[in-house]
Every structure is written in structure tokens, then in C-alpha cells.
Amino acid sequence: MALAVAIAVVACPFPAVAQAPIRIPVQAGATLDRDSVTVGDVVRLTVRVRAPRNATINFPAAVDSLGPVQSLEPPAVRDGADTVDAADRIAVYRLSPWDVGRLQIKLGDVLVQTDDDERRVTLPLPTLFVRSVLPADTALRIPKPARPLLEPREPMPWWWWALAAAVLAIVLGVWWWLRRRRAGAAHTGDPFADAEAAFDRLERLRLVDAGEPGRHAALMTDVARRYLAARFPQGSLANTSRELQEALRGVGTVPHDRLARLFAAVDPIKFAAAPVAPGEARALGAEARGIVRA
Secondary structure, three states: OHHHHHHHHHHOOOOOOOOOOOOOOOEEEEEEOOOEEEOOOOEEEEEEEEEEOOOEEEOOOOEOOOOOEEEOOOOEEEEOOOOOOEEEEEEEEEEEEOOOEEEEOOEOOEEEEOOOOEEEEOOOOOEEEEEOOOOHHHOOOOOOOOOOOOOOOOOOOHHHHHHHHHHHHHHHHHHHHHHHHHHHHHOOOOHHHHHHHHHHHHHHHOOOOOOOHHHHHHHHHHHHHHHHHHHOOOOOOOOOHHHHHHHOOOOOOOOHHHHHHHHHHHHHHHHHOOOOOHHHHHHHHHHHHHHHHO
């Protein structure tokens, strides 16, 4: 009979009972170091959470950025008074208000996690009173109305545009006249006169005295090259020094030996930045002028 009862118990097991989820026991609180400040003052919000020893406590990174109380930096988290069975964590937030009145601090939930479960803890946050620094008779603050993103602007009157166009036309006319005047003064149509004027301008620059003897010699030689290219049709500014000498080989009025020596001395200065003494630079410039006058 006993064996039959045992078989009956095994064959008809007891119905399973659903277990209620185990919530993580958490103690949490928040305090302010002072509850009355002015706009821009710094206050410290201290949040303290106690959870089981093996739990991980995650604090919010900052208060709500859209609220009237802003976080100045991420919270400073430190350990509290841990025990054998509980972990104690403290987070300190540095806050600053930008509005007046009694303000509600908006902070997200604290997330507590274990190997088996997690729990979000909503903190009971204190309010912060921000007093006005205005006198008592102006404490009633009336905010200005919201400004549109793009304010409409009145169109400029027609006479302003006409005046601007007239000024622009005058400036362009003066610039064109000065340019034509300088171009007419710089180029007379006579290669020799143009070369003499260019030599005089370079001499007035006193490049040798300014510490640029190589530039003086190169520019004086370029004036001679321009003279030869303008004076003789077979010459061209596109020619190299050797090509220009070959093109002018049959011209009897050109001092070929002096021209070859001038190009041989100036080309290293012009293209390779070879050093040259001030006296030698003056001599090369005088030689370029002498070739034009020959």
C-alpha cells in the first residue's frame, strides 16, 4: 500500500509556483550644500546610494541640460562607508542656476546592476531657491518677447544704390586714367628712351644700398635684354641668353663679347642666387647700360 502511494506521488507532481522577481534592495538620497543662492552661484548636489556588495552603481552624467540648473562638469564619484554586505557610493555634482525663483533640479535615474537583475532608482531631489539681486521695487521680472530667427529688413532706397554706382564708376574711371597715364609714361615707343627711363628708375631704387646687389644686377640686365628684343626683330624675350646671342650674331652694332660676358656673369646670380659683391653688382649694371648705349 505504501509503495502504491509513492508511485502515485511521483506520477502526479505538485503544480509549479511562479516566483516573484527579486528586486535589488537600494537606499538612495540627495542633499544640497545650500538651498538659497543667486544666479551664477555654484552649489553642490550630493547623491548617496547604498546597494548590495556585488552591485554596480551608475550615476547620471549630468543634470538635464534643458532645465534652469546646469551642470558645470561630470560628477565626482567616490566610495562611501562600505560594509561586508553593502556598497556605498557618493556622487557630487557642481551645479549653477541661470534663472530666479524656486527651481526643480532634474536628474536622471541611478542604475544599479547585479549579475541577475538591474534596477533604476528615481531620486527624491530637493528644490533650489534662487533669489533675485534686483531691488524690491523691480523684482517683478517681465521677460522680453522672443525674437524671430531672421528679422525682416527694410529694402535700401533706390538713391543709395545710385550713389554707390556713381562712386564706383568714379573710382574705376580714376584707376583707368592713372593706369593709362603710367603706361603712356613708361612706354614711349622708342626702345632706347624706354631703356634709359628704366635704368633711371632702377638707380633711384638704390637696391645695392638696400642689401640686394644681386637683384640690382639682374634687373639692369633684364632692361638690356628688353632693349635688344625691342630694337632688333630677330631677338625675343622668350630666348635664353645663348639663344639671344645666336639670334643677334649677324648684327654689327651689338657688342657681342661684352654681351656674352654680361650674361655669363649675371645668369648664375639670376637663376642660382650666386652671391655678388656690391661693387661688382654696380659694375654689372653699368655694363648693361653701356651695352645699350654702344
